Amino acid sequence: MQSRIVLGLTTAALVSAVLAACGSPDQDSSDRAGKAASEASATTIRLGSVLPLTGRSNHSGESMRNGAQLAVDELNAAGGVLGKQIELVTADDACDPGTAVSAAQDIVKDGIAVSVGGYCSSAVVPTLRIFRDAGIPMVIAQANSTDLTEPGYDSVFLICGTVGAEAVFAVDRIHRLGGSRLAVVHDGTSFSLTLADSSVAEAKRTKTLTITDEIKLSQGAPDYERIAQTVISGKADTVYFTGYYAEANQLIKDLRAQGFRGRIVVGDGATDGPLLNDLTTAQSTGVYGTALLFPELMPTLKEWSARYKAAFGTSPGPSTVEAYDAVQVAVDAIRRAGSSEPSAIRQALTTTDTTVVSGEVSFRADGTRTVPTFLLLRAEDQAFVLDALTDAN
Structure with a gap:
């Protein structure tokens, strides 16, 4: 089963946490992705998230969607980025490799500037080449297999420790x-x-x-x-x-x-x-x-957990913080790049040095986080x- 949803600005739903591998994308593919993102909307910047919204891991996928949505809604309420609102495109991979490939191809066509999803590593790995060929960088929130860094792509960035x-x-x-x-x-x-x-x-x-x-x-x-x-x-x-x-x-x-x-x-x-x-x-x-992080067990996340509960009526579970942070890291890169062009975002991600809910975030040359928890x-x-x-x- 596969579903794809483009969420409106006020509901802005989902951008999961994991930019999974993009290598040195060629300039033509990067330009095409940038053009698609520009044509998607002159007033919005689209982020894409592929998650298990059905299947045995849908509990985690839904939690990640909520975490990403909270980040997008808060960012839009604060004015968005580069004078534009953020729009979220979600697709279901059901933690299945074949379904994930189709889902990734679909959201690439929707003109996303950056990918911020990914839960099951086995489903994320086959999408690496798809995003790379499209020139779209990936901020991977939850998946953390070393298979994600094995291809040596220079546009995959992991929010979680490997x-x-x-x-x-x-x-x-x-x-x-x-x-x-x-x-x-x-x-x-x-x-x-x-x-x-x-x-x-x-x-x-x-x-x-x-x-x-x-x-x-x-x-x-x-x-x-x-x-x-x-x-x-x-x-x-x-x-x-x-x-x-x-x-x-x-x-x-x-x-x-x-x-x-x-x-x-x-x-x-x-x-x-x-x-x-x-x-x-x-x-x-x-x-x-x-x-990884359990918000309800961490006193330092009490205020963030309260915001999450106010938005969704339930306490945040595992994976929610990582999905939230993947969006924050991606938007931070867009802001510093001064552009929604995927190639510019990828370059900005390599110099990330920011603090989000889960703590300090910077990346090694292979895209892994320097200080995992x-x-x-x-x-x-x-x-x-x-x-x-x-x-x-």
């Missing part, structure tokens, strides 16, 4: 929690696999954890009992699952049902969603997560709380 940085954080915190024997489970998709590989490599580099198993599960399977049995037979005391929350929920249930009583740690793709909603206290005890969460019944080891030195 899986490599998350793996370093995860291995250190699992060790500090008392883990010594680690089973790593992934789902084979870009984000999940690269986080798993990076975690295994970091454990071996530091020699702090013994890897008992590396296991791939199938997304959407009815149960993971065999995987649970493999983990138990390998005598792991900790499991690190690097996939998404639907599979994480079932894996936790099956691990506990098979008698595993050790720690279960999930990556940021699983903390970003209703992972704990139907777990019992016995199932969720000992569950942790390596995560990760949290260690701990499950208490059906909610996550911030664990004291988040800020361990």
Whole structure:
């Protein structure tokens, strides 16, 4: 299923956070993109956001759309940028690579100046070339697989820290929690696999954890009992699952049902969603997560969270801040460039040095953020709380 929406200025809906890879676009393609953006409207500047608005990850996509919309609405209320209002174009990728390609092609035709979406890395990766060939830079809010930087494009900028940085954080915190024997489970998709590989490599580099198993599960399977049995037979005391929350929920249930009583740690793709909603206290005890920003758990984001709740009637969840910040970073580049031409925006993004809700933002030469933030969460019944080891030195 695919949908595409061009939102009016007053409702301005969505611009998700992730400008995923554009390489050195040729001048002709950049000029064509700039011309399309100019023709779209003489009084507006269009931003494009491809998100999972349907499918198993729609909860996260909708949250990101809200975060991006809040940024756009606030910017427009303050006068917009370069004397123009900001218009948001959204498209649904359902976290599916094929659907994502069609969605990206559609919003390119809508004359966007910059891309600010992206949740599932596996869906973002195949769109990199599409945006690059169109000369459109990408500010990627949520996706953070190292596959996004692998092509070496010079117009992809990541709001979140990469899986490599998350793996370093995860291995250190699992060790500090008392883990010594680690089973790593992934789902084979870009984000999940690269986080798993990076975690295994970091454990071996530091020699702090013994890897008992590396296991791939199938997304959407009815149960993971065999995987649970493999983990138990390998005598792991900790499991690190690097996939998404639907599979994480079932894996936790099956691990506990098979008698595993050790720690279960999930990556940021699983903390970003209703992972704990139907777990019992016995199932969720000992569950942790390596995560990106959780506004409701961070006192420094109290005022921003209040603005979000006033706008949407609900508290902001994971991914909302990153989507908001992706829009802010993109508009900051437009303002500094003094132009809505994609090539000028790309150049301005390379010299970004600004402070947004998530903190200071600047980018390395490869487009990764210089100072990423990760949290260690701990499950208490059906909610996550911030664990004291988040800020361990």
